[in-house]
Amino acid sequence: MRVRNRAFFLFLFLFSAPVFASADERRGDAFVTSSIAEPSNLIPFLASDSASAEVSRLLFNGLVKYDKNLKLTGDLASDWDIEEGGLVIVFHLRKNVRWQDGEPFTARDVAFTFRALTNPSVPTPYGGDFEKVVSLETPDPHTVRVRYKEPFSPGLASWSVGIVPEHLLKDADWPATGFSRNPVGTGPYKLVQWTSGEKLVLRANPDYFEGAPFIARVVYRILPEPTTAFLELETENIDSAALSPLQFKRQTGTPFFKTHYAKYAFPSFSYTYIGYNLRNPLFADKKVRKAIGLAIHKQEIIDTVLLGYGRAATGPFLADGWAADPAIGPSGFDPSRAKALLAEAGWRDTSGDGILDRGGRRFSFTILTNWGNTDRKMACEIIQKRLRDVGIEMNIQTLEWSVLLREFIGKKRFEAVLLGWQLSPEPDPYDIFHSSKTGPGQFNFVSYKNEEADRLMEEARRIFPEAERAKIYHRLHGILSEDEPYTFLYVPESLVALHRRFKGVEPAPAGIGHNFIEWYVLKNERKYR
């Protein structure tokens, strides 16, 4: 027993040596990654594209953030209280946080950021979350009291917006390009170089309040062509890249790739769906929508389009998030039931051409999707075949994004669309399914209206405790699944390759980037100075 114990300790010592490497020994090397587009603006609330958001996340902090399990936790605020039945949120700010230029971070900066977000001459797309705020007070330098018109629980997550320094921006001429290209934040990295169209270089902030990150430099190389990014991965010129299902499955099996890169797959924060224009008589009948849902073989789409890297979507919530009701499955694949439902709705093939008709009108419609997204186009083609099998003719039209949005969705001139939504860990689907959001340019463009669903969404916004909100959202999930204003299709997986020299990577529901500042490279494996 003793001997075995000793062997165990020896084993422990040998294999955990890297874990015991001191902080200084871990410090160094560079993480080189690629971005498909150039960031447009690094000021957090002006950064609307994903490239900007990704970089600005390393430069700035919000008051709150999501941890690896997608729970809200303090960031610049150490904690917060909900007061007066949810009308007031009080943030207690961390002391000893400094801007990268040495100035102390205080509640004044939070107040300034709030004023900028609601300033009509600041071109931010994110003002909407803050419209419900009545006032923001700073009783002392480390306390922020936010008062809302009505209790608004999604508002808490909106404070994850990056806070900007008042002392550098108070006289700014928006959109403040000087600052946006030379930003000063509180975050773990600072921007040291930005060569337009080529790369951005970030350097570790030694005074970061959570401790300096181990990786000394982060480089974003702008590689607009995904194939080029993949070739750069194969030559070890970049350390990480998002992969397509085809690359992930078929092109990364070489011994070289396996020894140098680790691959990660986790559910993405998005889903793909068919949205029906409910004002169109064709889709006003729930039976018809359900029939289409039953006629589509979702796993087939996942296996063909995503090569299996995805799962069937069941509703508008994060696949493993707290808001989704795990008991609700995807609508099944049952063509005969679909046919029966269509017959119940009055659709029969009286003309004998294989296409159903009712009152002289053939069941034929056009689905729209955005040009340039091959996955969606392929999904449309598979669906086209499956619907043909139950007697529905579906035409496919792909349109440039702007045109699709402005001319068709915005003006409600469509029959059905195949599109996707990006999700955040905050589940509130109010903007997408509430009946008050059907105006021009608003996101309930399918014109869904269900009084109970409306009431549930309003109620969930007034409640803060997650467990209670979850109950409401589970019910809503059931209603949406029953009404089927959308046919939820699939949740693709995010596929990533990462160089093996990076240690400390911890896959979690939030992905792998959540503990980036704890990643490190052992001294003998370092590639860059």
Added chain:
Amino acid sequence: MNYFLKRSGGLVVLFFGITLISFAVIHLAPGGPTDIYSQMNPKVSAEAAEKMQKLYGLDRPLLEQYGSWAKRVFFFDFGRSFRDGRPVTKKIAAAIPVTLLMSVLSLLFILAAGIPLGIYGAVHEGTRRDGVLSAVLLAGFSLPVFWAALLAMSYFGVGLRVLPVAGIHSLFFDEMTFFEKIRDVAWHLILPVSLSALAGLAGISRFMRANLIQVLKENYIRTARAKGLSERKVLYGHALPNAILPLLTLLGLSVPGLLGGSVIFESIFSIPGMGRLFFDSVFARDYPVIMGVLVLGAILTLLGNFLADWAYAACDPRIRLGEKF
């Protein structure tokens, strides 16, 4: 003198005509610059999108928008990009050197290889070698460039690891010495320049070959041969200068194209040039940048035409003196 005044006056009118039409066309294209913000992001409210429309002045009538744009352009103010707020002139100025370097190098490459190939083809007209050469050039011309580029990147960059895959600089370019920098850029330019030359090679060499064949059939060539000149002298002393002249016209016309850049090449090789700037701006509906690039193109084209007219006028008195005859 009168002729030039009239011509330049016409140019100014033409210039504003071009800008008016371009302005109208890009604004009438569906979609707008704020779409990239509200790209199906439920966090972006319709009110916010409207607010941005107003900030960019996009809610005003088109003619009024054009008026204020034209007024600013008159004072050489092209405005700022909607996308990142940087001055348009700065963005264009940053993209020009790379594009110019690439297109000039590739043009030189085309001339250096295309003219000799054309001469070779003309001299050996109708032979087997000429046939093979034609077939190879035709193949080079017909290859989809993006495909050829990817194959070359994969072979030289990934397979052999002798050339960089993409970009025009190494990662830590700034830490290099001056000579290392020059070597580094040259290293990165080999693939994109030679590949972009590949397609142009066929055109120039075919043109050269056809011209030379034509010239070689002229009477003065027969005379030169008849008086006993060496074939070398006939070819290089008499035929070639005459065959090259039309080529110069062709080159003159390609001048505006030198700054145009190629979206495909710049995207595949991740080169931040004019082609990509324009392409990205169009998709983001970044009107000020689109207009800036179009204005540059219009000026270069008009200037090219003006210079061509001037050159013709200088050579041909019938044009210069016009109606007096």
